[in-house]
Amino acid sequence: MAAPAEYSFERYLAAKRAIDDRSLNLHVWQALLAALPAVRPLQVLEIGAGIGTMLDRLHAWSFPAELDYTGIDADAGVVEQARARHKLPQPGINFEAIDLDGMIARERSGRKWHVLIAHAFMDLVDAxxxxxxxxxxxxxxGLLYLTLNFDGVxxxxxxxxxxxxxxxxxxxxxTMDQRVVRGRRAGHSRTGRQLLMLLPAAGVTLLASGSSDWVVHATPSSYPDDAEYFLHYIIHTMQGxxxxxxxxxxxxxxxxxAQRHxxxxxxxxxxxxxxxxxxGQAPQ
Ligand SMILES: C[S@@+](CC[C@H](N)C(=O)[O-])C[C@H]1O[C@@H](n2cnc3c(N)ncnc32)[C@H](O)[C@@H]1O
Incomplete structure (x- = not known):
């Protein structure tokens, strides 16, 4: 495949799923399963949910099936894709187009969740x-499951x-360190190590941590799944x-x-x- 003429964020996120599956830290994932409260349905909120690949993963990776899941994303286009991919309406599953600040403001004295997930997200905001x-x-x-936090390499x-x-x-x-979104600083290239300090400072008990590096190469003579598209997208993003x-x-x-493509x-x-x-675990 030559470098694509046009790029699709949705296809990138779909291609990323298999790469993330191989990269997620299994020790941290097991610690999440072990720490889940016994209450059912489990109320799970995912922030920056994209097209909903983490929800697919929860289903595939033996997360409790009795789930009340809400995925939010600031991008209405990906939320539409998430709804279509998961054939909504479906009981217990909801995707909503709202950004994190809007959600925090709206739920100030409203809903609470047992688990909050942010996957490939915390490095895009001022953590x-x-x-x-x-x-x-x-x-x-409640539990904070914060994954794929970029850490400077x-x-x-x-x-x-x-x-x-x-x-x-x-x-x-x-460019990551200097990024500003809607007039606010957004993201950092060392979010991973920053969270090691910021989480305890915010009162969070760190229950488990570990690396989740993306390591993408041909296995052995060609890339698996749609990884080539993923790589073209990364080069394109860096160039932009x-x-x-x-x-x-x-x-x-x-x-x-041109050489990297x-x-x-x-x-x-x-x-x-x-x-x-x-x-992490929020204060009791
Ligand atoms: C790198 S993508 C990851 C998407 C998904 N978690 C995944 O891994 O497939 C980050 C997502 O966060 C969303 N996003 C960025 N800033 C946001 C904010 N402040 N509130 C809600 N969503 C946001 C973007 O629209 C994008 O879909």
């Missing part, structure tokens, strides 16, 4: 700012040009984030992207992103 509001969405002693192999590779990684991470940055010329960036098309690109998973 320190949103954590107290997230905790207010939980019952006392993006490696693409084989090396093209060691200096350029290192510079692009550094400025790509800077770096475009116009004074630390890299557009000629350098275009040549880099070529490596992906030849099943030769290897990609590693360092990420961390956490299970």
């Amino acid at each position: 320190e700012r949103v954590l107290p509001g997230m905790l207010r969405l939980l019952h006392p002693g 993006t490696t693409l192999l084989p090396v093209l040009d060691a200096e350029l590779d290192a510079r692009l990684e550094r400025i790509y991470h800077q 984030a770096l475009a116009g940055n004074p630390q890299v010329s557009s000629a350098e960036l275009d040549a880099w992207a 070529g490596q992906a098309a030849n099943q030769a690109l290897v990609y590693v992103a360092h990420q961390l998973d956490f299970l």
Whole structure:
């Protein structure tokens, strides 16, 4: 497959599912299952749920079936996809287009959940700012399952040009650190390690943690599932984030992207992103 002419966020999220399945930290997942309260149905709220692949995973990975699940996302388009993929209406499952701040404000003295999930999400927001509001969405002693929190390593192999590779990684991470959404700081390239400090500071007891790195390569001669599309999407995202940055010329960036897309098309690109998973418990 050559680099796609157009990119679909929904297809990226669908391709990401199998990669996430291999990456999620199983120790943290087992700790979540062991810590679940006995109450049924379990009330689960997922923030930044995308097209709902975590809900599919809950079903596939022996999470209690008696579930009252709400998935929210700020992007109405992906919420529509999530509803269509899960053939809603369906009892106990709800996807809603609302952002985290809106949800926290609306439920200030409203609903509470037993488990709050945020998967590939906390690195997109100001974690320190949103954590107290997230905790207010939980019952006392409720569980926070925060997964795939990016933690400052993006490696693409084989090396093209060691200096350029290192510079692009550094400025790509800077774009995450400097990102502003609707006038507010949003995200950090070291969210994973920051959460190790921020969660206890917010009163959360850390029950389990571990790494959930994406490690994507051909197995052995071609990529599994739709991983090639996933890689093209990552290169495209990096190129978009770096475009116009004074630390890299557009000629350098275009040549880099063309080479990386070529490596992906030849099943030769290897990609590693360092990420961390956490299970925390809100104060009782
Ligand atoms: C990287 S995607 C991950 C989606 C899904 N968790 C997955 O892994 O397939 C992050 C999602 O968070 C959503 N999002 C970003 N900021 C948000 C916010 N403040 N409130 C709610 N959703 C948000 C985006 O629209 C996007 O769908």
